[in-house]
Amino acid sequence: MSEVSSAALDLELLRSFQAAAQLGSLAAAAQQRHRTVGAISMQIKRLEEALGSRLLERGSRGVKPTAVGEALLLESRELLRLHDGMLSRFTGRGLGGKLRLGLPEDYARELLGSVLPEFMAHHPDVLLEIVTATSGELARQLSRSQLTLSVLLDRPNPLPGGEVLWHTSPVWAGPRVGDLSDRPRLPLALHEVDCPYRALAIEALEAIGRPWHAVFTSTSIHAVEKAVEMGLAISVLDRERLTGAMRELGPAENMPPLKRCEARLHFAPHIPPASQPAAEAMAHLLRDRLTHRGPWRGAGAP
Incomplete structure (x- = not known):
């Protein structure tokens, strides 16, 4: 034997x-x-x-x-998640340290309402800070280890590596009433520089030589959405963000196709040892809740 x-x-x-x-x-x-x-x-x-x-x-x-x-x-x-969880339970020491999590502003509302409260409930001793910004700005902060980990879209300044969580679904969004797509210069509502969807919109329009101008610029996704709903401009949004006051535009309105983006999970180059287990726990939860589906359907999605 x-x-x-x-x-x-x-x-x-x-x-x-x-x-x-x-x-x-x-x-x-x-x-x-x-x-x-x-x-x-x-x-x-x-x-x-x-x-x-x-x-x-x-x-x-x-x-x-x-x-x-x-x-x-x-x-x-x-294996490491189970090990660290068992150790914390039997020693009476939960996860600690400090986490600074970066999130693209477009997804902060959904994540704040589902994933992050669950993490805080399970790990109350972790000092958690949430930073929202454009993916370009988050990438800069992450590369300087000003963030612990971050969810980033792979445009306009992609970082090497990272783990794919989900693919986005960018679409042209216009107001439900009225047609802005026939204007000589397409009026756009955009985020400021470093926004992936701004880059997608400009890249697509310039590829076909379509004139445009930014009639509305804001750091707030909600302000951009309101500008579309009120008939001031066209924008690029995730399909899931379209409201009843908007409609998706496409070839019928002579709008060019948009490329897709990947949402990726990245770690900072330097994470203090005391915060490493908490960073892994946060990453595990983000993978579990977001992989292949994104934040739209929440923790209970199939």
């Missing part, structure tokens, strides 16, 4: 592998884990030897998980 193996995985090796896979860089993982690049590389090598499989592909632009690495990434997330 064969002897049962007593081999066990080192959780610290898994944490270093997770950091490298999520950040796409050994250097970024080393900074986040407060180790040298050589130490991170050695830890991943030890993990690969223990499992008998190559986990990361190294390239000029960083690292990315192999097929085996992708599978391990998914299972190790759950």
Whole structure:
């Protein structure tokens, strides 16, 4: 009868592998884990030897998980979540630290009403701060580690790496009554620079040589929506944001097609050790609630 193996995985090796896979860089993982690049590389090598499989592909632009690495990434997330949760329950120490979560302003209302209250209820000792801005501004803050993690759209200034949560559905939105699409210069309601949908609108119109001008500019998605509803302008919105006072415009109104965006989850290059478990817990909840469906249908969606 064969002897049962007593081999066990080192959780610290898994944490270093997770950091490298999520950040796409050994250097970024080393900074986040407060180790040298050589130490991170050695830890991943030890993990690969223990499992008998190559986990990361190294390239000029960083690292990315192999097929085996992708599978391990998914299972190790759950393992570490269960481990950290069990430890906190039996020691009486819940998650702590400080999290600064970045959210695109367009999705803040839905996330504040579903995902984030659940996190705060389960982890009351975590000091949570929410920052809303355009994806371009959030990307800049994240790259400077002014945020802990963030949900970003992959335009107009995409960050490398990240995990796809959902694909957006941008559409041209016009008022229900009246037709602004036949104007010589298309009147637009737009966010300021660094907004993905502003970039999509301008890119699509300039590709067909369609004149336009920004008749209304605001940092508030609700103000942009109101400008469309009141018949002042056309804008690009997520299809789910269309109200009864709007209608979707398309080829019949000579509006050009729009490209789609990806909403991705990104971690900061540097996360303090005391906040790392809380960051992982937040990431797990965001993946669980948002992957493949976005924020529109809430936590109870199928």
